[in-house]
Amino acid sequence: MSAPTARHGVVRESLIVRGVVQGVGFRPHLARIAAELGLVGQCRNDSTAVVIEVEGAAERVEAFATRLVGEAPPLARIASVSSVRLVPCGGTGFVIAASTSGSGLRTMVPPDAATCADCLREMFDPADRRYRHPFISCTNCGPRFTITVDLPYDRRTTTMADFPMCPRCSAEYADPTDRRFHAQPIACHGCGPTxxxxxxxxxxxxxxxxxxxxxxxxxxxxxxxxxxxxxxxxxxxxxxxxxxxxxxxxxxxxxxxxxxxxxxxxxxxxxxxxxxxxxxxxxxxxxxxxxxxxxxxxxxxxxxxxxxxxxxxxxxxxxxxxxxxxxxxxxxxxxxxxxxxxxxxxxxxxxxxxxxxxxxxxxxxxxxxxxxxxxxxxLAWAPGAGPPLPVRRSRGYAPLPIELPLPGAGPAGSPSPAVLAAGAEVKNTAALARDGQAFLSAHIGDLGSWESRLAHQAATDQMLRFHRRSPAVVVADRHPGYASRAWAVRLAADLGVPLVEVQHHHAHLAALAAETGTLDARILGLVLDGTGYGCDATVWGGEALLLGDGGTTAARLGHLGEVPLPGGDAGVRNPVRVAAALMLAHGVDLDGTPVAAELTDAERRLLTAAAPARVGWVRTSSAGRLFDAVSSLLGIRHRISYEAQAAVELEVAARRTDVAVPLRFPLLGIGGAAQQGAAVLDPGPLIADIADAVRAGVAAEVLARSFHHALADGLARLTGVLAEQHRPDAVGLTGGVFGNRLLAGLLCERLAMDGHRVLTHREVPPNDGGIALGQVAICAAGLARGRPPAGHPTASHPTASHPTASHPTASHPEHQP
The missing domain is CATH 3.90.870.40 (DHBP synthase)
Incomplete structure (x- = not known):
């Protein structure tokens, strides 16, 4: 049927606005614009959107549609605006109509927002009735996500339901011209919390x-x-x-x-x-x-x-x-x-x-x-590198969605099966993907305690309750020892839905692709972290992966050479043991270095005896463990009390100077027939050069800086070789090691000079806090391309170019204190 035609230049249009548009002052915003433009009509909430009908001169209706987005309230996040032309029917004024239940997609919960300037002025004004009120808020600020029990977002479905409004607050709440119109946390000294x-x-x-x-x-x-x-x-x-x-x-x-x-x-x-x-x-x-x-x-x-x-x-x-x-x-x-x-x-x-x-x-x-x-x-400030780097995405950002532009899927908001991801084991977040969007939970933390696992369960229960969706698929990390995986196995069995296992570093790279809108691109990813369960049952952590097929596959093209981890978790807590094992593995003398001075007699005897046969050593390609080893070798940090402490302090030392000396970090496995295998960055010469420089008296901060330059150079060479062979659309930097802003900056400079388009994180952390996003992105992309997850279990696993016989210990090294 053809669209209705306008009479005498007057049109009537229906607009549906989806996103974070409830509880943020959006309807008063619409009424104000309509009044200024002399338009008639109405707006109302339903459980999925704000629904608008507006009528007037065509150019003014067009201006209304432009301004409703461009002048949106501070807390609004507009995901989509759709419009349909209606038959003009006249009317007087623009009214805010009663809400309706609606159907289909659920609306979004706003995140919590810091107290706004208007509320602060009132709070410190002795003449204001909310003077020094400790719970002052309005439509532009205050609690949202953390007080919401269920949707639709209304006072009765928040923890403010226990606080009946006084007459003056009720009048403000009901007045469309007031800043507190439908502000669910509204209260004052007389009726609010104490x-x-x-x-x-x-x-x-x-x-x-x-x-x-x-x-x-x-x-x-x-x-x-x-x-x-x-x-x-x-x-x-x-x-x-x-x-x-x-x-x-x-x-x-x-x-x-x-x-x-x-x-x-x-x-x-x-x-x-x-x-x-x-x-x-x-x-x-x-x-x-x-x-x-x-x-x-x-x-x-x-x-x-x-x-x-x-x-x-x-x-x-x-x-x-x-x-x-x-x-x-x-x-x-x-x-x-x-x-x-x-x-x-x-x-x-x-x-x-x-x-x-x-x-x-x-x-x-x-x-x-x-x-x-x-x-x-x-967030971490990164001078000269654009926006700050997310370290932990939680208050103020959760539960805002991240768009998933899935190849083969409809636009955001199109119905699609729900996918629930269990996330990683440390820095855990969970995620739900539905209808072209991924919703990440607030930061949950490490799942090493029973209390943390209960918190994880509560977060996923709340997520499913908000969205009124039962997952069609559950996704987990492949690591057999992860509590998050065990939870996902139980949930999938209880619901009778498929369980998809996604390799850890593939998930890191897919998270970066999802947040940068490049899932349909071929991305050469440098994925550097502490540890993740590899496809060959060894511990990975310094990987070059090629993401393809809409994010659903990843091939391992290169990696860091072996960095032994003696004793699993105990080795992680004691970088000096990693340093000694790495030196012994490459024939580097311990004597005359801080490593020899720090090792106990028992540690040295055990490590020396284990070196020839690698007994009790976990084979890793972990960049995080290489940082630990260098930190100890330079005498910076031998034992740690928190995750990545040795690496963090190594970066601090490197920032104290601009002086660097050359260090070897050769790239092996390239040229001739070897091009069919993985390219490997060999840490042996690097660790030998550092040990020699330490014994020669070169300052620790100079060698710390030199190590960062050598690693950036090595990764840039690796990228150049692989890019020449595989012609990626972009290079992505992800994994917890890229929380190191010095390394990221040095490497970005080198890659940009070589003409590469470089992708880095700006919405989710490069660390394991982003894993859940990658998990749901991979699975949702597979579903969008018509690949049933249960039928393609290998689609989410990177190819292991050089499988080995080693296996990680039962206790996973990634779980650190």
């Missing part, structure tokens, strides 16, 4: 806003550690300038070295602690308010124990009203996750008292429940 301070025994020490703030402030002033309930869980907080307070927090939290984040009162206070580029200010002050890693200033007014051995601080600004009121103290505070190391975030009041009672002296809490726990997001 602050309380309790002791570790649950005894109430103070209640109400001012008494609670005064009590908790006094406890912090006394040098104690306190627990504070935030948007998505509890924080452990203390005076960042107090060696005693920070030291006590480290001892009680069992976190001897891993850096803490620091909250500063305002952007000027941040600038007194770190070197603050102008471009970093919008990152810190945006609605997400992440933790941002920036270079620490000499003489910054924080304890050296906040980030021992590092040259950066993780800084963030207050993002809740309670934070702003607490930061009136004027000094920086340590604000770190409320948990014991290795455990999930505490978000329930009783659980927090039970698990944090041995750490915190008192608890600042409130009576609004947290429906979804959500850690702070972490």
């Amino acid at each position: 602050l309380t301070v309790t002791g570790t025994d649950g005894r109430v020490l103070a209640s109400g806003t001012e008494p609670s703030l005064a009590a908790i402030g006094a406890i912090i002033d006394a040098g104690e550690v306190v627990a504070i309930k935030g948007l998505g869980g509890y924080h452990l907080v203390c005076d960042a300038g107090s060696d005693g307070a920070v030291g006590a927090l480290r001892r009680r939290k069992h976190r001897p070295d891993q850096p803490f984040a620091v909250m500063a009162r305002d952007i000027d206070a941040v600038a007194s602690l770190v070197a603050l580029p102008e471009a970093a200010v919008p990152v810190l002050t945006g609605s997400e308010h992440p933790i941002l890693l920036l270079p620490r200033r000499i003489g910054a007014a924080v304890s050296d124990s906040v980030a021992p051995g590092l040259d950066e601080l993780g800084v963030l600004l207050p993002y809740t009203p309670v934070h702003h009121l607490l930061m009136e103290c004027g000094r920086p505070l340590v604000v770190t996750s409320g948990n014991l190391s290795g455990d999930p975030l505490c978000f329930d009041d009783d659980d927090a008292r039970a698990r944090l009672g041995a750490i915190a002296t008192a608890f600042l809490s409130h009576d609004r429940a947290i429906a979804v726990p959500c850690e702070d997001s972490v």
